[in-house]
Amino acid sequence: MLTEASGEHLLEVQSVPALANRAVEPTAPPGRFQTLAVAHATARKAVRSGVILGLVVGLYVLVQAFSYTSTYKTSAERAKLASTLTSGGLSPLVGPARQVQTVAGYTAWKCLMALTIIGAIWGLLTATKLLRGEEDSGRWELMLAGLTTRRRAALQAVLGLGAGWGALLAVASAITVAVGRASAISISAPSMLFFSLSVASSAAMFLGIGALTSQLAASRRQAAALAAAALGVSFALRMAGDSSPALGWLRWASPLGWVEELRPLTSPQPLALGLIAAFSLSLLAGSVYLAGVRDLAASVLPAKPGSRPRTALLSGPVGLAMRLTRATTLAWLVGIATMAWLLGSETKVAVKALQDSSSVQKALSRLSGTSGQAKVYLGLSFVIVALLISLLAIGHLTAARKEESSGRLDHLLVAPISRSVWLASRLLLACAVVTMAGVMAGVVAWLGTGHGHDGIGLSSMADGGLNTAPPAICLIGFGALAIGFVPRWTSLVLYGVLAWSFLVELVGGLGLTSHWLLDTSVLHHMRAAPALAPNWTSGVAMIAVALTAGALGIAAFGRRDLAGD
Amino acid sequence: MTTAAIRTSGLTKRYGHVEVLKDLDLEVTEGEVLGYLGPNGAGKTTTIRLMLGLIGPTRGRAEIFGLDSHRQTVDAHRRLTYVPGEASLWPSLTGFETLHLLGRVRGEVDLPYRDELIGRFDLDPSKKVRAYSKGNRQKVVLIAGLMARPDLLILDEPTSGLDPLMEQAFRHCIHEAKERGQTVFLSSHILSEVEALCDRVGILRAGELVDIGTLADLRHLSALTVEATFDGSVPDLTRIPGVSAVEVEGRVVRCQVAGDVEPLLKVLAFSGVHELLSREPSLEELFLSHYGAGSGDEGVPSDAH
Ligand SMILES: Nc1ncnc2c1ncn2[C@@H]1O[C@H](COP(=O)(O)OP(=O)(O)OP(=O)(O)O)[C@@H](O)[C@H]1O
Ligand SMILES: [Mg+2]
16 A cells, blocks of 8 residues: 555656646646736835835925924014025025925925935836846846846836835825814815826936946946936036026036926926926936847946955954945945934024024023023934934844845854854944944034034033934834843834834924823933933933843844745 | 764755755764765755855754864864865966965865866966866866865756766765765765765655665665566556556566565466566666655655665
């Protein structure tokens, strides 16, 4: 009996190749899902991040519109603000202020440039990740398996990106239209739709730019860097264009300038939309074309052939981590420094603008005492820097987790390196980087104010910057816990904690919440330094929480099975 | 008692309700080359990851040179290197940088030997890992494993993706390692490789070690292949005890006999056999008979003998 069974299996083994052949025979048409596998996979990821960006756009508009109506209540205050902002010299940074005596004008002025840039960054990161990143990781090869050509795969991916863009537009429109319906705001639905479309149009152009650089570059990182350079040039051109009326034509040389020329909410000029659409579509079409010309995983630009080996850092896990994260970290530091410099250089005008509101004026003088209102402004706006630094921390932790899930960590852990040493060193590196970033942000903001406007000292700004590190270090502790106990959820946990904290801060900023709720935000425990002396007690408490969480996480990581995705 | 290079006792791993490795008792003596075979999903990689302490056992223990691989992991790792079958490396490092890194974290490296290996495997170490083909990536991990000349080499399908020439180079390296007294644990699907290199072979099926011994032992214990050509009609051999894998081609019948051959001979004697051949099974037949019965997760408790 039993031997008969094994005989049958022998036959089965022999028939396997025949079956396999049948499966790939073209006579049986491949399932629809299989033919559109790349489009599906890309769309799934693009839609997810598009929805998140749509939420960010909607929330940002909501917060700005409502804080305007609650801060500047009378038309006299609004008129005063308008004259401050129009003469304030901020337009090179954030674009010209038009009709800021209305909610619509202020919202457009306050939100459009910021969201345009965020949209552009989303576009270039999403396109390079889903086109080049997926290709580099070899996932396309698996999905394609000879069923479709490279050009068709790229076309599918571009369609997937389009789905993500649609999700962004839909979510942003839904929220902004709802905001516009509020009686205090009262902006018509078509105006809000056009505003959302304007923000989304920059995302569309940079999806196109990212798609193109994904074909030109030799790796995802290089593709993202090229696209980011395009964004930088575009921003610089627009900035020059807004710096003096004589240079206004320069705006037409910059995609960001085109978005500005749409003038949503004030004096809409849909004409530039045609330019934007043509630009985006030709970039996408060009990238699909190039995808068919080049080889899978190859580049159009000549790839840098293997360079001279640089082994200085490659002697252990810490050095390796530094080597692997240094480019991204540097990019983040540049971004954080830019933000800090902007905040610093905005201070003068921003403080003046705030003084136009009598309610703010009262609150400010109560808060600031002798230390000056500029400090208060900087202290409050440094929440943004804290947010960026927290994102940098999360980046380091998800990178560490990625080492494990990709299986690369196996190579280190089968050497005589203990797991706790590895994780602890990654965590410490992250802590060092965020501390450095905080101090740097403070110093750069100080430089931005023009070396100490309104009696702001360098050391107090450095303190203020340092003060942004504890929330990030606290997040690093939570990250260690996640890596130790729920590794597959690491990035979800971290982004969740940060998003929650930021939301609580936003809601708290509107004065809508209880102390209990505020306490759950890691950002809330940071004090508004340099206005108030940094609250080192709460800083120390956060670091103690981080140390405990870190120790628990490391212990759990030492005990559990290594886990893939 | 000398310490074995690898000893596992009652080593068990359960995922959810499935025991993917069941009470494995295995001993690999120092200087031995052990082949570890089994169908896909049998639990070979799981065994190796347990021995490396990358995952922890549900029950039982694994020792490397007497050191518990779950509790004294770091010390155990001083004496071994591991070559996975699917190399996931850092795409931004070059081959050379990767070898440098893996050498430094390991501790001591025989640098001249490393360079010799790079030559033997014909690897261009100046390229970035992302630019390597699968086979070239595999060469990097293989060289990294061999260059340290560890006391114990743990290899999990180390030659997947290598061309025949490189396969040859690999065999040469393992022969050398054996001559130097290094111990090798080789999990593989390439039977000729196992046949050429291994002193002993263990066969795993559905998480259980179904057989272990020298190739000669295994051959001896398992079925004989019999080929008979008949003058007239072909009799039904499938009902004879011990006979399996019956194939009929015209008047020629091929089958395998395990254990006592007499019942078969009796039937043949009365059926007008024109020609009779018998031989020991090829390695492939040997493994197919082991793999075939209940491969995968069903765990049909049957054996060929
Ligand atoms: N993390 C896990 N969770 C659940 N099941 C797992 C996990 N890892 C492995 N398995 C299961 O354990 C069994 C043994 O897997 P293992 O990778 O050890 O097989 P293998 O013998 O190495 O196979 P192959 O020849 O294909 O490499 C498989 O059924 C697999 O699905
Ligand atoms: Mg395996």
